Amino acid sequence: MANFNTHLNTAFMVSGTMSLTIYKAGLLDDSGFLMCVALGTIGGLLPDLDSDHSTPIKLGFNITSFVFAFGLVMHWRSELSLLALIVLWLAGYGFMRYAVFSIFTNMTVHRGVIHSVPYMAILGLALTYVSYDILHLSLTVSWFYGLFLFGGALVHLALDEIYSVNLSNMKLKRSSGTAMKFYQHKDKWWYLLLYVILALLVYFAPPFEPFWQQLSDPAPWAQLKVGILPEMIKNMQR
Numbered sequence: 096m097a098n099f100n101t102h103l104n105t106a107f108m109v110s111g112t113m114s115l116t117i118y119k120a121g122l123l124d125d126s127g128f129l130m131c132v133a134l135g136t137i138g139g140l141l142p143d144l145d146s147d148h149s150t151p152i153k154l155g156f157n158i159t160s161f162v163f164a165f166g167l168v169m170h171w172r173s174e175l176s177l178l179a180l181i182v183l184w185l186a187g188y189g190f191m192r193y194a195v196f197s198i199f200t201n202m203t204v205h206r207g208v209i210h211s212v213p214y215m216a217i218l219g220l221a222l223t224y225v226s227y228d229i230l231h232l233s234l235t236v237s238w239f240y241g242l243f244l245f246g247g248a249l250v251h252l253a254l255d256e257i258y259s260v261n262l263s264n265m266k267l268k269r270s271s272g273t274a275m276k277f278y279q280h281k282d283k284w285w286y287l288l289l290y291v292i293l294a295l296l297v298y299f300a301p302p303f304e305p306f307w308q309q310l311s312d313p314a315p316w317a318q319l320k321v322g323i324l325p326e327m328i329k330n331m332q333r
């Protein structure tokens with residue numbers, strides 16, 4: 096397993112480079128760019144969070160629950176009375192903090208479950224969902240946020256994989272495939288629950304097609320080549 100600093104630095108460099116590329120292509124604004132770097136870096140640390148280090152998790156859960164509760168209130172602002180909004184705020188916070196996150200905290204006891212691809216996919220998709228449907232951010236930004244969180248986590252799992260292969264050297268076959276985890280038989284009920292949640296999130300996810308079309312449009316990416324590269328080619332041809 097790679098250590099904390101390796102995870103922090105690698106996730107920061109990977110998400111920094113990728114979000115800079117997207118930012119330069121004009122698909123992210125200033126704040127979106129910074130958020131993607133931050134989310135990618137956080138994603139790179141997420142899989143190692145377990146119940147032994149409960150303080151950062153609890154802080155993260157509290158912040159997420161607050162954001163969720165405020166998002167709900169903002170969403171229903173004009174339809175509901177002040178009293179109803181206060182009740183909604185409390186209920187929304189309570190639901191996230193004590194219902195949704197208690198399931199996730201219970202899972203962290205089973206380290207194999209949190210240190211897995213489906214768990215991280217759930218967190219990424221949930222972020223996209225909250226960002227688009229509750230905070231009303233743009234579709235593009237919402238998908239980028241979710242993907243950066245998930246991407247950071249994948250970088251983490253891949254790094255652990257590489258390290259476990261390196262450390263065990265010749266015993267490569269035995270330990271490879273342990274970090275990049277999709278399923279583990281001993282936690283089969285937890286994995287069943289994970290895939291059910293994941294399926295629900297995929298079903299209710301914001302539309303992916305328009306986002307994908309925007310990504311596959313070559314025009315923004317063409318801007319990246321303008322600059323140093325054509326100049327160099329021109330000079331070489333001269």
Ligand SMILES: [Zn+2]
Nearest residue numbers: 096142143255
């Ligand atoms: Zn790890």
